[in-house]
Amino acid sequence: MTHGAAGRSPVMADVARIAGVSHQTVSRVLNHHPNVRPATRDRVLAAIEELGYRRNLSARALVTRRTNTLGVVAFDTTLYGPASTLFGLEQAARDAGYFISIVSLKTINRKTVGEALDYLAAQAVDGLIAIAPQVEAAAAVSALQGNVPVVAVEGGEADGMPVVAVDQVRGAELATRHLLDLGHRTVWHVAGPADWLEAEGRQRGWRATLRAAGVEIPPVVAGDWSPRSGYEAGRRIAADARASRATAVFVSNDQMALGLLRALHEAGIRVPQDVSIVGFDDIPEAEFLTPPLTTVRQDFAEVGRKSIALVLDLIETGPRPVAERIVVPPVLVTRASSTAPATT
Amino acid sequence: MTHGAAGRSPVMADVARIAGVSHQTVSRVLNHHPNVRPATRDRVLAAIEELGYRRNLSARALVTRRTNTLGVVAFDTTLYGPASTLFGLEQAARDAGYFISIVSLKTINRKTVGEALDYLAAQAVDGLIAIAPQVEAAAAVSALQGNVPVVAVEGGEADGMPVVAVDQVRGAELATRHLLDLGHRTVWHVAGPADWLEAEGRQRGWRATLRAAGVEIPPVVAGDWSPRSGYEAGRRIAADARASRATAVFVSNDQMALGLLRALHEAGIRVPQDVSIVGFDDIPEAEFLTPPLTTVRQDFAEVGRKSIALVLDLIETGPRPVAERIVVPPVLVTRASSTAPATT
DNA sequence: CTGAAAGCGCTTACAG
DNA sequence: CTGAAAGCGCTTACAG
Incomplete structure (x- = not known):
């Protein structure tokens, strides 16, 4: 603020005056226009530096749209x-x-x-x-x-x-195939909310993998992404566990898997000895759950x-x-x- | 786009023309200027609606600053x-x-x-x-x-x-006092990173509460907010558990508490029977950890x-x-x- | 209550 | 390589 009218921030014209050029030349320098003599450019840059000049972006937007x-x-x-x-x-x-x-x-x-x-x-x-x-x-x-x-x-x-x-479908395939490859007869699924595309894609990938493997497709357990809904899903699965003989569950996100882990623990069902769990997301907490969670990481x-x-x-x-x-x-x-x- | 030059979005002058006023009057309507006759105002509003006019905010910003x-x-x-x-x-x-x-x-x-x-x-x-x-x-x-x-x-x-x-200090007081009131002889603390003001405030509140209660102040265990650092803190506390006789830990955030829970579980230390834990934040997961986590909620x-x-x-x-x-x-x-x- | 004029700070052809 | 002119679309006094 050593130059220009006191109190207001410098404008292009202030820079131009100090550099001894017109304000268009200042504009050219700022916009990296090729046709500016190096010496002129340096003078302009020095003046900009000296004044601490910043271009007014509103004015610029007004004309450039x-x-x-x-x-x-x-x-x-x-x-x-x-x-x-x-x-x-x-x-x-x-x-x-x-x-x-x-x-x-x-x-x-x-x-x-x-x-x-x-x-x-x-x-x-x-x-x-x-x-x-x-x-x-x-x-x-x-x-x-x-x-x-x-x-x-x-x-x-x-x-x-x-x-x-x-690729949600692919992620679900990875999770489901991993569980099948471990030797599970089939894989249960706790889904995300029906109107979410990710939930839909993961469910689709899960279903396709089971179908391709020719195994039974258990009924989907509905969730809403929240730990609470995972917990409730876990209670339902725990209640059915002996009847359904669920040994593997692919949960549509890690937060629900966390709630599900809690519900199984309460029910005295051990993870992974009794039931294997795979989540989705790889939240920072996943590695430190009890037990550490197998999951699908998204970049x-x-x-x-x-x-x-x-x-x-x-x-x-x-x-x-x-x-x-x-x-x-x-x-x-x-x-x-x-x-x-x-x-x- | 039924009026005005084709291809460009309508400007204030377009609205003015259709409403049969000057563009200043349009401006007045838009800025809720009091001195506009209701009938005029309505005509302007109708024209705005008809054209789907939106004010150019760059132009506005240029003059209003x-x-x-x-x-x-x-x-x-x-x-x-x-x-x-x-x-x-x-x-x-x-x-x-x-x-x-x-x-x-x-x-x-x-x-x-x-x-x-x-x-x-x-x-x-x-x-x-x-x-x-x-x-x-x-x-x-x-x-x-x-x-x-x-x-x-x-x-x-x-x-x-x-x-x-x-009020971080107050939150830490609530947590620490809660544990003391339950009958614990003293309370250990897993702190957040030293350069964080929240970590500093929580540690200060914890320390002040112990001092006011006239109980022994255990050495601080350092963490960095991550579940991993909580896990490592937990292993250290578990290793010392018998020697130190820690029965209560106030952890500076919930993510670290989660890791600490994991470490104690691995070490065969039961929460809360052997050690009580209180976290900070009330993340959505807190309620569904094993066991559900006592914590300090921030709004x-x-x-x-x-x-x-x-x-x-x-x-x-x-x-x-x-x-x-x-x-x-x-x-x-x-x-x-x-x-x-x-x-x- | 409403309009004609000036100007905000830039960029963009247009000259030279 | 550089400058004089016009204009982007608004708002703000100033008149009336």
């Missing part, structure tokens, strides 16, 4: 998966020089998702990323399909929208990076003739909660 | 606490009509925090909220103290900056709301003569992991 901001719609970023994805998105966006404006929803339906998208549209974001793991949310996002590029994270296949997702950071890369590419090159679907492979992490069945 | 955006600096939003706080912040900001621009850091030091603040400053945010739970981060934030109002969430007391925080949503309210107030009314400190009380949640010591 680019805000350099990406909107993110998310649901319950308190859950490990969405939180991790968001973290990955944010890192990748910043590396690319974009700002992230986020709205996270408490409840998902066409109305709330629509409002969120409106909210971000009002901000004139350059692109939109929707962490839209529910059928409803995906539908709401695809209904929008406005002027701005949209990428769905964990979105469904149907809606003709670019998607970046972990959320990678999903975030790929989503940003895709939306930026869409911004640059315009929409594709056919919507892309980028798939990130999951990895099975084997721990103590799964073993061969007792030979009875 | 307000971006209606709040910047948030956070650290590892993958952790339950920061994720929950962020969620609360975002809800509260949106309710107040503000956008949130977030940058989350992987590592915290003066440099990374400084860069984050620069990044947000470049965006000309109207206010800044720093989830700055480390000593270093708090220092970096207070070093800034630029032109824009800053509120520190979980910040320290020293830096003369407005702070919103859960992160409330912290978020209060932080937004404070920063907005600072934006409106300017800085206070003396920096405010708003404290949110924690609550003890009693579950099965804590009980009276065995009478030996």
